[in-house]
Amino acid sequence: MDTVAQLTIVRHGQSAANVAFADAHARGVAEHGLTGRDADVELSPLGWHQATQLGRWLAAQPVDERPEHVVCSPYLRARQTWTQAADTAAALGATLPPADVDDRLVDRLMGDLELMTPLMIAERFPAEAARLAADGLYAYQPPGGETFDHVAARVRAALADLNTGHAGRRVWVVAHDAVVVAARHILEGLPFVDLDAIVATTPIANTSLTRYAHADGQLGLVEFAATAHLTGEDRHAPLSR
Known part of the structure; x- marks a missing residue:
């Protein structure tokens, strides 16, 4: 096998920035009250609860379905998500691997x-607002920032290393919605314009799971932005293209 056996990408739990941006949008104001770096944004109270739910769900899974290797974005909200999930599972008697940090998995x-x-x-x-409108979300490059092609390039390199170093294993990535989009672009060859339409109908929710499984020499999508582990209900998203 020349790929991981299973790849699961988890978006971090709800963050303080997710809450602040949504509140500012709802009130029609520009300011959100956040200070500091994006990398240091913490989970919200709901985000901590979501990470706890993830840990409970993982503890209830058979041992041969739990992750064997975990790699995480260095951003605080992603690391907190996995630490809380792993600690919750441990309290329930299930041991989950600690997460390695990969800087290529940032937002x-x-x-x-x-x-x-x-x-x-x-x-x-x-x-810049005018240039963003003209270029579109995925092609626009903010000053000192990235286009989605840049994101895809670093995510592609990270996934290649996971396939090389952990072939045949169940691997989890704890990161961001941009990483999920980039992974679908890389693994399925989906253009960003198609992905934009998919995400518009099936948002990549906080703590949702996007899972690929090895079949016929490649990784195939099994579920996208699934949240059943948070609700206990069968709410896996359809495999949209």
Whole structure:
């Protein structure tokens, strides 16, 4: 086998930034009250609960279905998600592997626009807001930041190393929605415009699971943005293309 046996990508639990951005949008204001770096944004109370639910669900899985290797984004919200899940599982008698950190699994780098709401960008950098509208979300490169092609390049390298170093094993990646999008682009050859339409109908929810399994020499999508582990209900998303 020249790939991992199974690849599961987990988006981190709800973060303080997720809450602040949603609140600012709902109120129609630019400011969200956050300070500091995106990399240091913590989980929200709901995010901690979601990570706990993930750990409970993992503890209930058969041993031969739990992850054998875990790699995590260095961002605090991703590391907190896995630490809480693993600690919860351990308290229930299930041992999960500690996460290795891979800097290539960070969220999309927004450079000078880091942690800015759309209204903040429009007010402070109107030329960038116009360029974003013209280029589109995936092709736009903020000053000092990345396009999605840049994200895909680093995620591609990280996945290649996982396939080389952990072929035949169940591997989990704890990261960000941008990493999930990049993985689908890489593994399925989906153009970003198609992925944009998919995510519009099936958002990549916090702590959702996107899973691939090895078959016929390659990794095939099994489920996308699944949240049944958070609710106890059968709510796996359809395999949209």
